[in-house]
Amino acid sequence: MSSPTAERLLEAGREELRAVGAQTLTIRTVAQRAGLSPATAYTYLASKNRLYAELFWRFLLEDADAEPADADAVSRVQSVTRRLGERLAGAPELAAAVTPALLGADPEVDELRLRIGAELLRRFRVALGDDAEPDVLETLALAFSGALLQAGMGLMTYAEMADRLDAVVAVVMRGAAA
Structure with missing residues (x-):
């Protein structure tokens, strides 16, 4: 579009x-x-879900060039999840709208769902570095997606999501180092 x-x-x-x-x-x-x-x-x-997914895609692209500059991988990944969480906290209406749009089966959203998922994976891959283990990458993406879902369901705020993901990232990364 x-x-x-x-x-x-x-x-x-x-x-x-x-x-x-x-x-x-x-x-x-x-x-x-x-x-x-x-x-x-x-x-x-063709649908509101398409609108919400398109707006979210553009929301992600607004800071797609922002790369974490922290020294260690844990801090870099935490900066990715924190930045996304804080940005979503600043756009609560978009965050609330996109969750059901991405979870639904609207074929108008299929392509955007894939692009959004690929962009999130790219950000984690950049944060992890060239030697990113596929299992760690997938675990981080699943954890982030789960946190988005919980925030979208109102079980936590997007600001809380950023805080809670700091601990999740630390655990995942500690397990990867073992």
């Missing part, structure tokens, strides 16, 4: 999400905010 119309819709979707929340937002209200017809909006966004 990279046309002027798509960009207008995504910006309108971001604004509408902030203004009314995920439960109230509709593609029609996004179209209205963008000054477009609903038919045009549905050409680009």
Whole structure:
């Protein structure tokens, strides 16, 4: 999605999400905010889940170049999970909307789900370094995904998620070193 119309819709979707929340937002209200017809909006966004996943993808890309500079792998991975957790805490409406969107079976989200997962894996791989063990990488990705789910379910806040993942990362990395 990279046309002027798509960009207008995504910006309108971001604004509408902030203004009314995920439960109230509709593609029609996004179209209205963008000054477009609903038919045009549905050409680009077949579902709210697609909108939420697209907004989350762009949210991830906003700081995709931020690489952890800490000396040791544990601190680098913790900085990745902390940064993502803190950024999500600053965008609670997006965080709340994207969790069910990514968990659902909406085919409109399939490609984005894969891109998002690949981007998270890339960040962990960069933090771990060139000698990253595949099992450690997968464990970290699963732990992060589980924490996202728990935060999305309201079992913890996104700020708490960042704190709790510090301990999880330390345990995983300690186990990998053994």
